[in-house]
Amino acid sequence: MKIKQFKSIEQLENSLVTDIVKIITDSIENYGDARILLSGGSTPINLYSTLSQQNINWSKVKIGLVDERFVNNDSDFSNEKLIRKNLLKNYAKDALFFEMVYSTDNEKLNLELVNDKYSSFMKRLDLTILGMGSDGHTASIFPNDLESERIMNTKNIGIYSTKAPKFPFNRITCSKEIIGNSNDIFLFITGKTKFNIFKNSIKTNVPISYFIKEYENMETYYTE
Numbered sequence: 001m002k003i004k005q006f007k008s009i010e011q012l013e014n015s016l017v018t019d020i021v022k023i024i025t026d027s028i029e030n031y032g033d034a035r036i037l038l039s040g041g042s043t044p045i046n047l048y049s050t051l052s053q054q055n056i057n058w059s060k061v062k063i064g065l066v067d068e069r070f071v072n073n074d075s076d077f078s079n080e081k082l083i084r085k086n087l088l089k090n091y092a093k094d095a096l097f098f099e100m101v102y103s104t105d106n107e108k109l110n111l112e113l114v115n116d117k118y119s120s121f122m123k124r125l126d127l128t129i130l131g132m133g134s135d136g137h138t139a140s141i142f143p144n145d146l147e148s149e150r151i152m153n154t155k156n157i158g159i160y161s162t163k164a165p166k167f168p169f170n171r172i173t174c175s176k177e178i179i180g181n182s183n184d185i186f187l188f189i190t191g192k193t194k195f196n197i198f199k200n201s202i203k204t205n206v207p208i209s210y211f212i213k214e215y216e217n218m219e220t221y222y223t224e
Contacts, residue, residue, distance in 0.1 A: 001212055006223040009190060013047050016186065016221055020127065021054050023184055027126040028060045035120060036127040037174060037182070038087070039066045039139070040079030043131055044188055048087035058094040063087070064121050066128060066179065067140035068100035070107065070161070070170035077168050100159070100172045107161060107170065114159045114172060121178065122157055128182040130218075132189050136197050136206025139179065140164065140171035143206050151175050152210045176210060185211070185218040192224055 006012035020036075027034035038044070069077045080099045088097060098121075102113045132138050140162045141148045147162045157177045164171050179185060187208075189198060198220070201209035211218055 001218075001220070003220045003222060006221070009046075009223050012188075012190075012221050012223045013050060016047055016188065017050050017054065019186070020051060020129075021056060023127045024061055025056055027183075028057055031124065031126075033060045033062060034126050035062045035064075035124055036129070037064045037066045037121060037125065037179070038083060038129050039131045039188075040068075040082050041131050043190060044129060045082070045086050047188070048083065052087050052090040052092040055091050058092045059096075061092075061095045062098065062120060063095050064098040064118055065100050065174075066130065067171060067173040069164075069168045070101060070104065070110070070172055071168050072104055073099060073101055075168075111159060111161060111172070118159055118174070118178075121174075122181075125178065125182040126184065128179050128185045130179070130185060130187045130211070132187065132194060132198060132208050134194060134197065135165070136201050136204060136208050138187070138208045138211060139176075140173035141176065141207040142171075148207065152207060157181070176214075180211070180215045180217075183217065185215060187211075187218055187220045189220065189222050190224070195222055195224075198222075 024034040065079050068079050071077050073080045098117050100114050103110045130138050145163050158175050162171045163169050
């Protein structure tokens, strides 16, 4: 488990931006495009805004979501809305974005559509940015949720529905195996409380522990 600890959030974000830009540019050079999955939440908002100002070939970057709330894309709960507002602007407005909500009326049909749209990420994934909740969940893989338990304990590759412990309850998430197949995984966490949850996760067996145990390609970026 590789942990990079920083004295300030500014130093952490600067390091992340540098590392992300290198992965994107290297992937474009090596494969012809870059494929990345991003998380929502408040923690990476400034990171995404800074990334949008990087003058790289964004037209060759495919951006998807690690997970999503099953809500309209104009909802304040929507990760898509957060990404569009904070990242898909400035230079990054040319990136190709893949949403996760196509039909809020039919959950089964929506999952079929997302699994089809995300097939390129299942074939190759260059980078995934993860966060972690105060209950030890990551992506939309939660403790005490039956479908999340299945995702954590199988090798299935795909997009699945899960249930969150708080509103909005219906979630969509990439499976553990999609994320684990990423060439690089960066976990971005702040604060001593979350870091202690992270350090104790093997004992408590919360979802993030499965990533710690199984994926040596995950690096943790942390500041108090």
